Amino acid sequence: GESVGLHLPTLSVQEGDNSIINCAYSNSASDYFIWYKQESGKGPQFIIDIRSNMDKRQGQRVTVLLNKTVKHLSLQIAATQPGDSAVYFCAENNDYKLSFGAGTTVTVRA
């Protein structure tokens, strides 16, 4: 079946370094993708989104890359800070619904 998934469940990164979180999707018809950040005990917070007519989109300290050929999505965080420690989810929007991957836990080392 179709699914959205993240490559690695955990990522440990040194403060100040760049982080890269990867996500693979299997529905080739998907045309809208979103990255969320979830801190412990809280609801997911929108980070950035990208539509399939784009390959790259930048926000404040974050960049999302979309490779439709291999159905791969990534989130890059520049100069990772302690406040970036959280679980990151990619999500695929199919009409009115979002399908989420299992998430990657990012831990920032001081």
Added chain:
Amino acid sequence: SQTIHQWPATLVQPVGSPLSLECTVEGTSNPNLYWYRQAAGRGLQLLFYSVGIGQISSEVPQNLSASRPQDRQFILSSKKLLLSDSGFYLCAWSFGQGREKLFFGSGTQLSVL
């Protein structure tokens, strides 16, 4: 600006008791509304979504039901809770135009004992 309110933040209920979780959205009209459940350390599973008053779509057969009595109010209910209903429940909304991002509430941690 739009805001979403979800309550209570935590809830401990005995097996077999009823459940009612409420979610309201302010600052927008005719939003799409959603209920998700998240098991510990897992992703989010869509339970119900609604594109209008009285319109409910169920994604997973289960012990739960949802209702939308008003445009910006979404309620998750159960007549008799099961142990397996424990989890983190999240309400969300989006603009009603199809492929749009969701905005989530702060969640309810439900423990069924």
